[in-house]
Every structure is written in C-alpha cells, then in structure tokens.
Amino acid sequence: MAGLLLSPTEKVFILHGVQDDYRSDGRSNIDYRPMELETDVVSHASGSARLRLANTDILVGVKTEIDVPKPDKPDCGKLEFFVDCSANATPEFEGRGGEQLANSISNMMQKAYHSSQAFNLKQLCIFEGKQCWKLYIDILILECGGNLCDAVSLAVKAALFNTRIPFVKAALMDGGNIDLQLSDDPYDSKLLDVGSAPLLVTLCKIGDKCVVDPSAEEENCSVISLIVGLTGDRKYYYPKDADKQQSVESKCTTIGMNGPGSVAPKTLKDAINQGIVAAKSLDEALGQALLKERQQNIGIKKHSYGFLK
Amino acid sequence: MPGPDLLSSQGLRLDGRRPNELRRIRCKLGVFTQPDGSAYLEQGNTKVLAAVYGPHQASKSKSTTEGVVVNCQYSMATFSTGERKNRPRGDRKSQEMSLHLRQALTAAIKTELYPRSQIDIYVEVLQADGGAYCAGVNAASLALIDAGIPLRAYACACSASMAWRNGEPEPLLDVGHVEEAAGGVVLTVASLPNTGSIALLEMSHRLHMDYFKVVLSRAMQGCRDIEIILDKAVRDHLAEGWTKQDVVTI
Amino acid sequence: MTGHVSIRLASERVNACVASGSELPRFYTPGEVISGMQDFMRGHGTYAEDDCLKASVAGVMQKVNKLICIRPLKSRYVGEIGDVIVGRVLEVQQRRWKVESNSRLDSVLQLSAVNLPGGELRRRSAEDEQMMRKHLQEGDLISAEVQSVFSDGSLSLHTRSLKYGKLPQGTLIKVFPSLVKRRKNHFHNLPCGISVIIGNNGYIWISPQKHDLMVEGNVDEIQNYDMQPVTRSDRETMARIKNCIAALVASKMMLDDTSIMFAYEESLKYELVKDLLDPEAMLDIAFLTQHRINNIMEE
Structure with missing residues (x-):
C-alpha cells in the first residue's frame, strides 16, 4: 500500500496506458480481475465468507449477540463493523500499524450500511423496545493487493448472505424480564434479506480517466480515488421473487474520497456514473456465484476448501 | 480429581478420540504470494495461518551483528473464539504468546548465518478450538521452510493433559478446547523432535511430580508424530513444485 | 458499457x-x-x-x-559475482546509492561504480556528489551487475557498461529468485518486439525494444523520448508477456527466454489479453509450455 515505490518512467507508462484504455495486464479501465469466493469457512461464526481478488485476500466473520435496541429506534437491530489489518499482509501492519487504514475502511462500511434502504435493520428485531439482534461483522485483511474497499464490501455481503440467525423458540415473561430460548438446531434458523446491501466501488483517478479495480501500482500513481457505495438489487439474490417486485433503481449510500489531490465536478459526475455501471455488474456476478454455491450445497454437508486444495 | 470424566468407561475422550491420538492435521505451504513464506495448518477444528517475511534488512534500532533478529507476533481473529474477542492483539495473553513463539522458533533457526538481518513471523489464529499455540508453532515451522530459511530441525509443539482410568493415570495427547475448559492440567511442549531437545515448556494448573514424567513423555511422543506429518506435507509440496529442468549433478 | x-x-x-x-x-x-x-x-x-x-x-x-x-524451492536472493540484477534505488547516501534487490541485506551502488554522463573517465569530485540525485533518485529502477560480495553477504553493484543503468518505460514483475536460471545472457530481445531483462534476483523488466539512439544526443531529447507514449501494439505485446510470465510463475516453472517465448506463442490463441488472467487459461499455457520443453529435452 503505502510503502511501494515506483520510478517516474513506470508511472508514465501506467498513465499512458490508462489514457489509452489498456492497462498493463491487458484489462480495460472498467474490468475487474478474476475473483474467488467461498462462504461458511469459519464454523464458530454465524456466517462467514472469504474473497480472493488477485492478490487481495479478505476473510469476514459475522457473530450474533442479543442486545437492547437503541431508545430512538426501538424496532431496529444493530450492526457493528470491525476491520483488522493482519500483519500477514505486510510487516507495516504489525502491532497498531494498520489501525488508520482499518478505521477508515470500517467507517466507510458503517456509513454505507447506515441507510434503511441499504440494509433493513427491522429484520433484526426480536421484541420491540426490549431485545434485538446485534451483528458483529469482523473483517480480517490477510493480503493487500490494491482495491481493498471493493473486496471488503463484496466479502461482507457474501458473509451476510450466509448468516443464519437462530429462531427464538419461547419467551417467558418473568415480571418484566424476558427470557429467550433459542433453538438448538443449527438448521432451524432464518436467513437475512441482503439483496439491497451496498457494494463499494473504488475509482482511481489517474491522469484524466478513472479506473476501476486498481492494482497496487496503479493506486500509487493516482492522486485521488473516489469510493462510491451503491445499493444492490434484490432480484439477483432472490430470483424467485423477481416477478413480484418492481425493479428498484440502485441508490448511492455513501461517497468518500481518499488522497491528496482534487477532482473537477465533471470528472466526479462521470466517475460516479462509471461506478454505478461497475457496481451493477459486480452485484450480478456476486448474486450468481452465491446462488450457485447454495445450489451446490443443498442437502449435503458443505465440503470446506478454505486454504487447502 | 477434577469434575467431569475426561475418559469414558470405554477409554474414549470427550470428542471420541483415544488417549494417545492426535487430532487430524491438514496443512498447506505457500498459501499467499506476498510473504516470503506462508503456511496454513488445521489441527482438528483449530485453524491457523502463518506468514514469514525475511530475512531482510533489520531496522537500525534492532540490528545486531551477532545473528538474525527474530520478531514474532501472535494474533487471534475476533471471530476465532466462541465468544467474540474484542481486540485481536495487544492484550497480555497475545504478547505472552508472541514471546513464547519467539522462544520456540529461535531455537530452531540457525541465527548465526544472518547478522544484521531480521525475520518477521506472524501467526494469525482463524479458529481456536484448543491448542492454538501449538498449531501456531507448527504452522510457523512450515512457513519458515517455505521461505527457505535454514533450520536446525523442525520445531513442533504439542499439548498433553492427564485423566484417570481405573485409578491409574492416563495422559491425554493434544488437548482440545472442551478438555481445557474442564479444568485439568495442560502441559505444552515445543521441541525439536529430531534432536530430542525441548525449546519451551509451559504448564497450567497443578500436577504431581510423580506423574510429570509420564505426561511429558506423552507430549514428546506427540511432537515426534507431528514431525512425521509435517515432513510428509513438505515432501508433497516439494514434489508438486519441482519441474524437470532444475537438477544439476556433476 | x-x-x-x-x-x-x-x-x-x-x-x-x-x-x-x-x-x-x-x-x-x-x-x-x-x-x-x-x-x-x-x-x-x-x-x-x-x-x-x-x-x-x-x-x-x-x-x-x-x-x-x-x-x-523458494528463498531470498543470494548474490554471486557476475550476476545481473534489476534493483530499485531506496536511498541516496553520501557517495553511494542503496539499492533494494530482493536479498536479505540491501545492496550498494558506489558512486565510483557508475558511468559518468558523457562517458568521461575521471576521479569523482565533490560536485559529482551533489549531482548524485540528478543521476539516480529514490524509486528509480536500474539494471546492474554484481561486482563483489561483502563479508556479511551484502552486494556491491556496478553499472560500468552501456547496457546497464537506469531503466526507461516498462513494467516490472517480481518472481522467486529460484525460478531464474543462471545464464550467459540476461538481456533478451524477443522476436515479438519486446525486450526482457531477467534479473537473477527475481525482478523481471519488460520494455519495448529500444531503437538505436545517437549516443551524443541531447540529454533532454533522450529524456523526452523516454516519456513518449508506447505504441498500442507494443503495449498489447507487453501485457501478453506479463500475463504469460505470471502463468509460468503460478505453476512454478523456470523462466528463461525460451520458456517465455513458448508461453507467448501458446497464448496467441487467446485473442484478448485479459482472458489470460483466468486461472484455467494460466494453467493451460503453463501445461502446453511444459509439454514443448519436455519434447525438446527428449530430443
């Protein structure tokens, strides 16, 4: 990330490549590198996913806890993001070295999921005003190869898709205190509705053009990058309901900028449009992959590949 | 004698293993491209990742002419334990584990070969089901071999506990989380099984001196068994990575 | 779109x-x-x-x-005299440059070991020390040869030949040093119009072939030439070679000009270079290249 040095001639080469819409590995400005996804890798967590985007490796675990809802939102649950940059990625992340990066990514994710149209917190409610579910979304960055935000948002969406929330079996009212009994059967649980969960798209401004999915060298060449969070489309994740609902336009939930440079308003507008197009294709591809995986694992106990094979 | 029976009447443990049986170990070398060496190891349900950077130029403050500086970090992911852990590292237990890791691995690395250099070893625990430190040492050994750093021998770690059967002490090999939580003694040994020497010895709770030798020898046997498994994994990895062109014998 | x-x-x-x-x-x-x-x-x-x-x-x-x-199978680079390496300048120190070369200690390039601009042969003066930064800055990539090895293992480099020195436009790939065989020649001009420098330390530099320049040209003119955009066809070939090398590295095959050329030829059936990023395509190319090399070795 920060420690990568490039010579001026290398930067010029990358710059000219981007102007020409042909990057150093043959991709155009809007192509993503091949990705690999797997869910349910950590058995202790309620939901988990691992995403590998070329060199970048992200592992997400979702844990559930029962909590008291906020007083101003009695029927909503809670989400908390925590990002940990593991020293496996680079020695600079040892100890507290990666904290700044981790905080910026977790803030970005928190803002993106803040809107109710992005993620409906009402589905986490158990008893209005008294009990709700709190989801701890823990993100572990194992390797950095550029484009962290996109990979993190994809992995989080996949992990939430995979999360199972136990059903509440019986609740005894004991003089105002509620005693919940959770079902012991791991399959007696409900899944979350994550169709509209947002995806972040990072657009790096190199020269005059913006590129999607920058590699670590390309990130080094750009002075400013734009991160756009866009809500997903339910129809990619729940195709059976596709005919029942009308198509919803994707909405922008957050915009962030990163870097010491500045952007002209026209470039900003073009970049956001580019981001919308990219987010749509990401969403579609992710939905297809997740549905395919679920299809493969119906009935049989999932064979976990993880890091082996 | 502690509470729940760690050994059933048929001689099976709480997870169905025999007293001298290790949990299933699966591992892979070279899982990442950025570090110089990396390895992934699963011991039962405990999963750890190890990454090695180096040897590279040591920072000025740490540089020494006597040998290489070994820098370890032990970190547990927040979702690794049953109850969510708030901080992955920086707490007392992780720092203590980092020092233990350093102790065990420095004994295995040939440090005199690399003055003024530094080797960084990072262990990340993805899922902790007992014996996470032992799995960490084993994974770090594999990662060091993957990085091509000269070692005296494999560094293996194993834990052992003790239970009673028919009034006789029966040491248990490779303690899982359930057995740890049951409150018995846990002896952790990190050794170089090839030479038979012990790099680190740690024990929790109490154990009578009469039984110490028996539990220790069971743990050492476990280390030897683990070494055989790791050796096979390394050979399989070499066989996969070797292509026809590169052997030169004159 | x-x-x-x-x-x-x-x-x-x-x-x-x-x-x-x-x-x-x-x-x-x-x-x-x-x-x-x-x-x-x-x-x-x-x-x-x-x-x-x-x-x-x-x-x-x-x-x-x-x-x-x-x-x-994999280790940090261990230098030997006569090796050709590609390194990156880390620091400008007092009469020498510190170069990062994927070995366990950083290498040094002494001021006395570089060619002065214009090819003069004289003792380096105090002015030359001030001008060091003009010649090589932090982040620059150079190709150099190992002159000697210090007792603690660090390398001393030199660029006393016209083929060594600062590298112009191109792209760098990092691989394991053990995949690079020691050969007589490490500067290869491939028939597809691209030149490749395979450093013994695992850094591989791909750049478009340099057309012969007049040595006495103006320094500014030469610099401007370096900053000209590379032609589209050269860029495509460079991207293809880069992906081919990545495919060979993923299957842990040895790298030299023959294997890279074979991989390049096998990859021509994939029209779009970005298709070479798929793992199946990479395995396909590596497998076919290994097959061709086996055939040649059996003859």
Whole structure:
C-alpha cells in the first residue's frame, strides 16, 4: 500500500496506458480481475465468507449477540463493523500499524450500511423496545493487493448472505424480564434479506480517466480515488421473487474520497456514473456465484476448501 | 480429581478420540504470494495461518551483528473464539504468546548465518478450538521452510493433559478446547523432535511430580508424530513444485 | 458499457501443478542426515553436527565434485559475482546509492561504480556528489551487475557498461529468485518486439525494444523520448508477456527466454489479453509450455 515505490518512467507508462484504455495486464479501465469466493469457512461464526481478488485476500466473520435496541429506534437491530489489518499482509501492519487504514475502511462500511434502504435493520428485531439482534461483522485483511474497499464490501455481503440467525423458540415473561430460548438446531434458523446491501466501488483517478479495480501500482500513481457505495438489487439474490417486485433503481449510500489531490465536478459526475455501471455488474456476478454455491450445497454437508486444495 | 470424566468407561475422550491420538492435521505451504513464506495448518477444528517475511534488512534500532533478529507476533481473529474477542492483539495473553513463539522458533533457526538481518513471523489464529499455540508453532515451522530459511530441525509443539482410568493415570495427547475448559492440567511442549531437545515448556494448573514424567513423555511422543506429518506435507509440496529442468549433478 | 467481472467458487479452484509425477529427485528436509562422511564440503543449505552433514532447508541436493548444496524451492536472493540484477534505488547516501534487490541485506551502488554522463573517465569530485540525485533518485529502477560480495553477504553493484543503468518505460514483475536460471545472457530481445531483462534476483523488466539512439544526443531529447507514449501494439505485446510470465510463475516453472517465448506463442490463441488472467487459461499455457520443453529435452 503505502510503502511501494515506483520510478517516474513506470508511472508514465501506467498513465499512458490508462489514457489509452489498456492497462498493463491487458484489462480495460472498467474490468475487474478474476475473483474467488467461498462462504461458511469459519464454523464458530454465524456466517462467514472469504474473497480472493488477485492478490487481495479478505476473510469476514459475522457473530450474533442479543442486545437492547437503541431508545430512538426501538424496532431496529444493530450492526457493528470491525476491520483488522493482519500483519500477514505486510510487516507495516504489525502491532497498531494498520489501525488508520482499518478505521477508515470500517467507517466507510458503517456509513454505507447506515441507510434503511441499504440494509433493513427491522429484520433484526426480536421484541420491540426490549431485545434485538446485534451483528458483529469482523473483517480480517490477510493480503493487500490494491482495491481493498471493493473486496471488503463484496466479502461482507457474501458473509451476510450466509448468516443464519437462530429462531427464538419461547419467551417467558418473568415480571418484566424476558427470557429467550433459542433453538438448538443449527438448521432451524432464518436467513437475512441482503439483496439491497451496498457494494463499494473504488475509482482511481489517474491522469484524466478513472479506473476501476486498481492494482497496487496503479493506486500509487493516482492522486485521488473516489469510493462510491451503491445499493444492490434484490432480484439477483432472490430470483424467485423477481416477478413480484418492481425493479428498484440502485441508490448511492455513501461517497468518500481518499488522497491528496482534487477532482473537477465533471470528472466526479462521470466517475460516479462509471461506478454505478461497475457496481451493477459486480452485484450480478456476486448474486450468481452465491446462488450457485447454495445450489451446490443443498442437502449435503458443505465440503470446506478454505486454504487447502 | 477434577469434575467431569475426561475418559469414558470405554477409554474414549470427550470428542471420541483415544488417549494417545492426535487430532487430524491438514496443512498447506505457500498459501499467499506476498510473504516470503506462508503456511496454513488445521489441527482438528483449530485453524491457523502463518506468514514469514525475511530475512531482510533489520531496522537500525534492532540490528545486531551477532545473528538474525527474530520478531514474532501472535494474533487471534475476533471471530476465532466462541465468544467474540474484542481486540485481536495487544492484550497480555497475545504478547505472552508472541514471546513464547519467539522462544520456540529461535531455537530452531540457525541465527548465526544472518547478522544484521531480521525475520518477521506472524501467526494469525482463524479458529481456536484448543491448542492454538501449538498449531501456531507448527504452522510457523512450515512457513519458515517455505521461505527457505535454514533450520536446525523442525520445531513442533504439542499439548498433553492427564485423566484417570481405573485409578491409574492416563495422559491425554493434544488437548482440545472442551478438555481445557474442564479444568485439568495442560502441559505444552515445543521441541525439536529430531534432536530430542525441548525449546519451551509451559504448564497450567497443578500436577504431581510423580506423574510429570509420564505426561511429558506423552507430549514428546506427540511432537515426534507431528514431525512425521509435517515432513510428509513438505515432501508433497516439494514434489508438486519441482519441474524437470532444475537438477544439476556433476 | 459494462466491464468484465468474474467471480468463481472455491470448489472450482484449479490446481496449478504441472510437474511430471515420474522421476522425482531425492528431497531433503531440515534436520535430515545427508551423509556421514566428513570429506564433503558444506555448501548452502547444509550444516555439520555430530560428525554428519545435515540439511537445513527443504529442497533438492546439488553436488559439484565434493561440494554439497541443498537448493530450496523458494528463498531470498543470494548474490554471486557476475550476476545481473534489476534493483530499485531506496536511498541516496553520501557517495553511494542503496539499492533494494530482493536479498536479505540491501545492496550498494558506489558512486565510483557508475558511468559518468558523457562517458568521461575521471576521479569523482565533490560536485559529482551533489549531482548524485540528478543521476539516480529514490524509486528509480536500474539494471546492474554484481561486482563483489561483502563479508556479511551484502552486494556491491556496478553499472560500468552501456547496457546497464537506469531503466526507461516498462513494467516490472517480481518472481522467486529460484525460478531464474543462471545464464550467459540476461538481456533478451524477443522476436515479438519486446525486450526482457531477467534479473537473477527475481525482478523481471519488460520494455519495448529500444531503437538505436545517437549516443551524443541531447540529454533532454533522450529524456523526452523516454516519456513518449508506447505504441498500442507494443503495449498489447507487453501485457501478453506479463500475463504469460505470471502463468509460468503460478505453476512454478523456470523462466528463461525460451520458456517465455513458448508461453507467448501458446497464448496467441487467446485473442484478448485479459482472458489470460483466468486461472484455467494460466494453467493451460503453463501445461502446453511444459509439454514443448519436455519434447525438446527428449530430443
């Protein structure tokens, strides 16, 4: 990330490549590198996913806890993001070295999921005003190869898709205190509705053009990058309901900028449009992959590949 | 004698293993491209990742002419334990584990070969089901071999506990989380099984001196068994990575 | 216009191994006894204990007369005199540059070991020390040759030849040093119009072929030439070569100009260069290249 040095001639080469819409590995400005996804890798967590985007490796675990809802939102649950940059990625992340990066990514994710149209917190409610579910979304960055935000948002969406929330079996009212009994059967649980969960798209401004999915060298060449969070489309994740609902336009939930440079308003507008197009294709591809995986694992106990094979 | 029976009447443990049986170990070398060496190891349900950077130029403050500086970090992911852990590292237990890791691995690395250099070893625990430190040492050994750093021998770690059967002490090999939580003694040994020497010895709770030798020898046997498994994994990895062109014998 | 996005599942992961199962050599692992006799000399990767020679890394044995070495699959670069390396300048110090070369200690390039601009031969003055930054700055990439090895293992480089020096436009790939064989020539001009410098330290530099420049040209003119955009066809070829090298590295094959050329030819059937990023395409190219090399070796 920060420690990568490039010579001026290398930067010029990358710059000219981007102007020409042909990057150093043959991709155009809007192509993503091949990705690999797997869910349910950590058995202790309620939901988990691992995403590998070329060199970048992200592992997400979702844990559930029962909590008291906020007083101003009695029927909503809670989400908390925590990002940990593991020293496996680079020695600079040892100890507290990666904290700044981790905080910026977790803030970005928190803002993106803040809107109710992005993620409906009402589905986490158990008893209005008294009990709700709190989801701890823990993100572990194992390797950095550029484009962290996109990979993190994809992995989080996949992990939430995979999360199972136990059903509440019986609740005894004991003089105002509620005693919940959770079902012991791991399959007696409900899944979350994550169709509209947002995806972040990072657009790096190199020269005059913006590129999607920058590699670590390309990130080094750009002075400013734009991160756009866009809500997903339910129809990619729940195709059976596709005919029942009308198509919803994707909405922008957050915009962030990163870097010491500045952007002209026209470039900003073009970049956001580019981001919308990219987010749509990401969403579609992710939905297809997740549905395919679920299809493969119906009935049989999932064979976990993880890091082996 | 502690509470729940760690050994059933048929001689099976709480997870169905025999007293001298290790949990299933699966591992892979070279899982990442950025570090110089990396390895992934699963011991039962405990999963750890190890990454090695180096040897590279040591920072000025740490540089020494006597040998290489070994820098370890032990970190547990927040979702690794049953109850969510708030901080992955920086707490007392992780720092203590980092020092233990350093102790065990420095004994295995040939440090005199690399003055003024530094080797960084990072262990990340993805899922902790007992014996996470032992799995960490084993994974770090594999990662060091993957990085091509000269070692005296494999560094293996194993834990052992003790239970009673028919009034006789029966040491248990490779303690899982359930057995740890049951409150018995846990002896952790990190050794170089090839030479038979012990790099680190740690024990929790109490154990009578009469039984110490028996539990220790069971743990050492476990280390030897683990070494055989790791050796096979390394050979399989070499066989996969070797292509026809590169052997030169004159 | 939508971009290309592909997300595959872990169950579809391909195993990138192209090694032939037969004729595996004898592998040695750390702590294993190689021989009991004392009249062998110890090379890299071995140590002596209790009157026997033991291996300290995991790898294949290389025996040259009485010298036994064990070569591991992957390790940091260990420099030897005469090696060609590609390195990056880290620091400008007082009469020398510190160069990062993927070895365990940083290498040095002395001021007295570079060619002065204009080709003069004279003693370096105080002015030259001030002008060091004009010649090479932090972040610049250079190709150099190893002049000598210090006692602690760090390397001293030199660029005393016109073919070495600061590298112009191009792209760098980092691979393991053990995948690069020691050859007579490390500067290759491939027939497709691209020149490749395969550094012994695992850094590979791909750049468009340099057309002959007049040596007495104006320094500014030469610099402007370096900053000209590379032509589209050259760029495509460079991207193709880059992906081919990545495919060979993923299957842990040795890199030299023949294997890169074979891989390039095999990859021509994929019209779009970005298709070469898929794991299946990479395995396909590596497998076909290995096949061709096997055929040649059998002849």
